[in-house]
Amino acid sequence: MNQWLKIILGPALGIATWAMFEAVQPEPMVSAMGLVTIWMAMWWITEAVPLAVTSFLPVFLFPLLGIMGAKAVAPLYMNDVLMLFIGGFILAFAMEKWDLHRRIALKTILIIGTDLKLVLLGMMAATYFISMWISNTATTMMMVPTTLAVIAKMKDLLGDRAMPVAKSFLLGIAYAASIGGMATMIGTPTNMIFVSQFQAIFPNQPQVTFLQWFMYGVPTSLMMLFACYGILRWQHKIPKLENPAETLHIFKSEYASLGKMTYEEKMVSLIFGSTALLWFTRAEANIGSFDFPGWASLFGDNKGYFLDGTVAIAMSSILFLIPSKKDKKSTLMDWKTVQKMPLSVILLFGGGFALAEGFGVSGLADWLAGEISFLTVLPAWAMIFLICVLVTLLSEFASNVATVTLVLPILAAIAIGSGINPLYLMLPATFAASLGFMLPVATAPNTIVFGSEMITAREMARAGFLLDLAGAVLITGTMLLFGHFVFGL
Numbered sequence: 001m002n003q004w005l006k007i008i009l010g011p012a013l014g015i016a017t018w019a020m021f022e023a024v025q026p027e028p029m030v031s032a033m034g035l036v037t038i039w040m041a042m043w044w045i046t047e048a049v050p051l052a053v054t055s056f057l058p059v060f061l062f063p064l065l066g067i068m069g070a071k072a073v074a075p076l077y078m079n080d081v082l083m084l085f086i087g088g089f090i091l092a093f094a095m096e097k098w099d100l101h102r103r104i105a106l107k108t109i110l111i112i113g114t115d116l117k118l119v120l121l122g123m124m125a126a127t128y129f130i131s132m133w134i135s136n137t138a139t140t141m142m143m144v145p146t147t148l149a150v151i152a153k154m155k156d157l158l159g160d161r162a163m164p165v166a167k168s169f170l171l172g173i174a175y176a177a178s179i180g181g182m183a184t185m186i187g188t189p190t191n192m193i194f195v196s197q198f199q200a201i202f203p204n205q206p207q208v209t210f211l212q213w214f215m216y217g218v219p220t221s222l223m224m225l226f227a228c229y230g231i232l233r234w235q236h237k238i239p240k241l242e243n244p245a246e247t248l249h250i251f252k253s254e255y256a257s258l259g260k261m262t263y264e265e266k267m268v269s270l271i272f273g274s275t276a277l278l279w280f281t282r283a284e285a286n287i288g289s290f291d292f293p294g295w296a297s298l299f300g301d302n303k304g305y306f307l308d309g310t311v312a313i314a315m316s317s318i319l320f321l322i323p324s325k326k327d328k329k330s331t332l333m334d335w336k337t338v339q340k341m342p343l344s345v346i347l348l349f350g351g352g353f354a355l356a357e358g359f360g361v362s363g364l365a366d367w368l369a370g371e372i373s374f375l376t377v378l379p380a381w382a383m384i385f386l387i388c389v390l391v392t393l394l395s396e397f398a399s400n401v402a403t404v405t406l407v408l409p410i411l412a413a414i415a416i417g418s419g420i421n422p423l424y425l426m427l428p429a430t431f432a433a434s435l436g437f438m439l440p441v442a443t444a445p446n447t448i449v450f451g452s453e454m455i456t457a458r459e460m461a462r463a464g465f466l467l468d469l470a471g472a473v474l475i476t477g478t479m480l481l482f483g484h485f486v487f488g489l
Contacts, residue, residue, distance in 0.1 A: 006048035014039035032065035033362035052344040055351025077350030080309040087312025088141030105149035124176040131180030137444035164236035174445035345451035352441030388432040388472035400433040437464030
């Protein structure tokens with residue numbers, strides 16, 4: 001597509017969307033937000049301009065169109081999630097600086113083998129399991145350095161043929177991190193929002209237990225994981241290594257050349273492991289009859305003062321305090337290394353946050369959610385499938401937390417009015433909010449791997465569309481096949 005056509009297409013389709021909205025509803029802010037959303041979506045997908053430039057659009061379009069003032073928009077480009085992102089990047093840079101990522105990557109390959117298809121599956125499985133218990137953002141941050149080290153080794157062995165390997169590995173860990181969050185009640189904030197809202201709306205009804213969620217979430221998410229693996233295998237032709245035995249010997253020699261773990265590697269490992277433990281144990285967790293208060297409660301934190309970003313910045317700052325034994329004049333981390341952090345990805349995050357905030361402030365999210373009331377006239381399978389599709393599309397542009405917070409009360413009201421068990425509508429919507437695999441700004445894992453600059457927005461959209469569709473089908477199927485048994489519907 002011609003570059004100028006790509007540039008014109010964004011605002012042109014945005015204006016067309018504005019005109020359509022004006023014809024069907026009277027709220028000018030909703031129409032204006034529709035314009036901005038379509039404009040940004042088209043520029044992100046076609047990469048008509050650098051993605052960071054697209055991310056700046058809300059800074060001047062929101063005030064121009066009367067959606068939000070400049071003072072309200074600007075702070076959205078630097079918040080606690082970005083602190084988690086920055087702190088995680090510093091930890092990852094420390095792993096790279098002292099070659100800890102190479103040690104982990106080589107050990108992973110030696111355990112799994114040199115069949116690259118199995119290496120992909122192994123990395124996705126590890127990411128999936130970790131993300132069941134800690135945030136998908138933190139999980140992706142932990143896996144990216146190892147993945148990049150494996151990719152670097154594959155480039156040495158395969159040259160240009162390594163690019164399909166790089167794309168499939170990076171997309172694999174990003175998607176597996178989001179999928180893993182579906183498996184447990186504490187895997188992602190959207191799950192906990194469902195639990196709290198269901199309890200608030202239906203206080204006299206039996207609440208969904210951790211075990212029930214696990215019994216439904218694990219099979220559903222595992223099917224999603226294998227669907228993702230199949231899609232990536234199909235889209236990216238992963239080459240076979242010509243001489244696996246010889247290649248395995250190369251990896252063994254490489255690992256042996258690293259020698260024993262150095263003091264710096266051990267210290268970085270300790271800080272990294274401590275960070276993961278603090279992420280895992282920060283918040284309250286209710287598992288059946290077991291109530292774990294979380295370490296934040298020791299500080300009387302009932303206002304959410306301590307977040308994952310707090311931990312990331314605190315622990316990454318320690319790296320600047322511990323001296324190195326190899327370089328007496330340096331510490332475990334230096335600011336020159338940190339300057340490699342991609343500013344474009346940080347701005348991409350900010351653009352996503354601004355878009356999500358605009359959805360709520362303008363009323364566009366309310367309007368879209370209200371449009372799904374027609375679903376009650378459909379058969380159960382069609383109703384659940386369309387809810388999954390609509391929530392998935394909404395979460396591609398708005399944050400999944402905001403999407404679930406908005407949609408669940410509306411679905412509960414529709415269920416009450418129609419005599420439908422609300423779990424039939426609310427649970428699939430909660431799971432669908434974790435899909436969002438198409439756009440770099442849809443989820444933090446997508447944004448993080450996109451920052452490697454090895455994946456284009458078009459490639460992510462191509463794989464993400466199929467996975468979003470597969471997810472909607474699988475969530476619908478599992479809810480109808482065994483969801484009613486698990487939840488006693």
